[in-house]
Amino acid sequence: MAKCANCGKGNIVGRSVTFSGKHNRRVFRVNLHTQWVPKGNILVKKQFCTKCLRLVKAANVPKQEVRTADANLAVAQWHG
Numbered sequence: 001m002a003k004c005a006n007c008g009k010g011n012i013v014g015r016s017v018t019f020s021g022k023h024n025r026r027v028f029r030v031n032l033h034t035q036w037v038p039k040g041n042i043l044v045k046k047q048f049c050t051k052c053l054r055l056v057k058a059a060n061v062p063k064q065e066v067r068t069a070d071a072n073l074a075v076a077q078w079h080g
């Protein structure tokens, strides 16, 4: 079954209610996305829900740190 690798969130069962009040069982699917994450020296694919994906992407930031450092340098040069 599809589950988030971080929080374990998965599909849940609920009911949809029609205008006439009829209840039908339905599945609320979790919004999972695949992301490469470091595990030791290698990268592995894992599935995360969108909420956890934001945390994972924020944690894997070496490229962004370089980018912001470059941006700060460019700003400093621009202002003399």
Ligand SMILES: [Zn+2]
Residues within 6 Å of the ligand: 004, 005, 006, 007, 008, 009, 048, 049, 050, 051, 052, 053
């Ligand atoms: Zn999650």
